[in-house]
Amino acid sequence: MSSDEAMMITTTVPARPVYAPGSPLDWGTPLVGGAIVRDERVAPRAPWSAIIAAGDVLTIVDVGGNQSADCLIFDSHDTGERYSVPDTLTWQGNAYVREGTVLRSNLGGALMTVVANEVERQDTIGGACSKESNTLRYGHHTAYQHACRENFLSEAARYGMGARDLVSNLNWFMNVPVESDGALGIVDGMSAPGRRVALRADRDVLVIVSNCPQMNNPCNDFNCTPLRMIVTRA
Amino acid sequence: MSERYDEADGAAERVLADVGAARADARAQGSLASDWMPYLPVAETPFLPDDVDPGSLTWAETVAPGGYTHLRVARGTRIRFDDPTGDACAHLLLFNALEPGERLNVADTQKIPWQAYLGEGHPLLSGDGRVLATITTDNSGHHDAFCGTSSDAWNVRRYGDAAPEGPSPSGHALFVLGGAKHGLASRDLPPSISLFQGVRVGDDGGFLWEGSSGPGGAVELRAELALIVLVANVPHPLDPRHDYVSGPLRVHAWRDRVTDPTDGLFSRSPELRRAYLNTIAYAEVAGQ
Numbered sequence A: 001m002s003s004d005e006a007m008m009i010t011t012t013v014p015a016r017p018v019y020a021p022g023s024p025l026d027w028g029t030p031l032v033g034g035a036i037v038r039d040e041r042v043a044p045r046a047p048w049s050a051i052i053a054a055g056d057v058l059t060i061v062d063v064g065g066n067q068s069a070d071c072l073i074f075d076s077h078d079t080g081e082r083y084s085v086p087d088t089l090t091w092q093g094n095a096y097v098r099e100g101t102v103l104r105s106n107l108g109g110a111l112m113t114v115v116a117n118e119v120e121r122q123d124t125i126g127g128a129c130s131k132e133s134n135t136l137r138y139g140h141h142t143a144y145q146h147a148c149r150e151n152f153l154s155e156a157a158r159y160g161m162g163a164r165d166l167v168s169n170l171n172w173f174m175n176v177p178v179e180s181d182g183a184l185g186i187v188d189g190m191s192a193p194g195r196r197v198a199l200r201a202d203r204d205v206l207v208i209v210s211n212c213p214q215m216n217n218p219c220n221d222f223n224c225t226p227l228r229m230i231v232t233r234a
Numbered sequence B: 001m002s003e004r005y006d007e008a009d010g011a012a013e014r015v016l017a018d019v020g021a022a023r024a025d026a027r028a029q030g031s032l033a034s035d036w037m038p039y040l041p042v043a044e045t046p047f048l049p050d051d052v053d054p055g056s057l058t059w060a061e062t063v064a065p066g067g068y069t070h071l072r073v074a075r076g077t078r079i080r081f082d083d084p085t086g087d088a089c090a091h092l093l094l095f096n097a098l099e100p101g102e103r104l105n106v107a108d109t110q111k112i113p114w115q116a117y118l119g120e121g122h123p124l125l126s127g128d129g130r131v132l133a134t135i136t137t138d139n140s141g142h143h144d145a146f147c148g149t150s151s152d153a154w155n156v157r158r159y160g161d162a163a164p165e166g167p168s169p170s171g172h173a174l175f176v177l178g179g180a181k182h183g184l185a186s187r188d189l190p191p192s193i194s195l196f197q198g199v200r201v202g203d204d205g206g207f208l209w210e211g212s213s214g215p216g217g218a219v220e221l222r223a224e225l226a227l228i229v230l231v232a233n234v235p236h237p238l239d240p241r242h243d244y245v246s247g248p249l250r251v252h253a254w255r256d257r258v259t260d261p262t263d264g265l266f267s268r269s270p271e272l273r274r275a276y277l278n279t280i281a282y283a284e285v286a287g288q
Helices: A085-092 A131-137 A148-157 B002-009 B019-027 B106-111 B152-159 B171-180 B270-285
Strands: A035-042 A047-052 A057-062 A069-075 A078-082 A102-104 A110-117 A170-172 A195-201 A205-211 A227-233 B057-063 B067-073 B077-083 B090-096 B123-125 B131-138 B193-195 B198-201 B207-211 B217-223 B227-233 B249-255
Touching (some): A035 A047, A047 A148, A047 A227, A057 A069, A069 A110, A069 A148, A085 A102, A085 B106, A085 B152, A110 A205, A131 A148, A131 B106, A131 B270, A148 A205, A205 A227, B057 B067, B067 B077, B067 B171, B067 B249, B077 B131, B077 B227, B090 B131, B090 B171, B106 B123, B123 B270, B131 B270, B171 B227
Antiparallel strands (some): A035 A227, A047 A205, A057 A195, A057 A227, A069 A078, A069 A170, A069 A205, A102 A110, A110 A195, B057 B249, B067 B227, B077 B217, B077 B249, B090 B193, B123 B131, B131 B217
16 A cells, blocks of 8 residues: 555545646746746645745746636845735726736835736735635635635744734736726636746745635636746846 | 924023923913814814714814824724815724734725725725724715825835925824834734725726815714724825825714614625624624
């Protein structure tokens, strides 16, 4: 009996939904040139983090298509300086993230820049899902389900951070339009298997990602798939 | 300062060489008023809101242009903001006073009501699935939940200076000061919302400046939990005017009640109903 077989257990915890067998997966390649210095696969529903050195580029691959990668960014030398939705949007005068968007901190400084992007627009308005907000959005029967805020909390804890360090985030490959009357919501995505976004670190940054486990809205196409994170150095 | 008192005294210089003279001089100033000050006792506010019983009033203040205030309010407090000149912009942060890790979450405040623009009936939600406060009254409709407040970097670029003691304080610098008085630091400050200067989102995502609805704007919040409220009264970061233009902001608070199932607001949407249920249950299980 192999060790894998020895570890095959049955469990009574509720289902951990991941992608359907046969889902198309495209693991992609780096979106920019340079030597690969990090290349990791993020399981569906799992957190991930890495420190990216100034000048390096992080390519995030939407392997299964329309899989939201909820993302926070910190100055790795002073995590009190961190990604800020309003500073990013105010400085560019626009509510959506696209190629060229400078991802700014709560102090207005540049943390990373979107240097390449294969999705029409990326979201930073919709925030992260949480067990708590799921009770408002879908009902108390969803309170037991895993959520991005859980991933953020457990990953941030590895760096000595907690709830006070979590703020509104980026959602790569998620689609949140603002309609003319202010109506806002998560709708079907505009991504596809293998679509990518590339972020250049403008200083040394800590990037924390939650591979979103949400199964109650279209942010993951109701099919939680992996992500690939590739760091390249020119 | 000395110039002002020289005028008041009609004297060329003030000789305060002994404690008695200095004490008398200091005490003589106590009856002076300024255009921006807290009013105590609160019932003596010159700006008592209509239909408010002075006996229920708990706070009354005018915040200076470029100034800030910070309140710790009881659950069930009503808080009113008035913009008498049309040039105030009230940047707000709310925290659960007992567990300040729970605080305003702008993303949830826009996402859960399915509405990006703030107005009457809009809940100001925390990231913990609860309503920190409800906008119960709004005659302005010109507000913003996208752009946050000004950073030091923004105001230095825009006006040449951002220091609290300078001519163009940033909202972030003032939030840092207000927060520090409740044990909160910069990392405790999430994205904020602002009242009285409106922004809309165009078809391409570009921000459209709407500005003020004019003098006389008024917004009331109902504190659904005990809150720390930080208020920075600084120009909206997208205010297109060349100069740093900020008007006085009046803040009044009085004892009221929380939203309950008898309110129309309580069941205005299924999301809101569950948010109020969570909030009430949280308070009651903690014995508040």
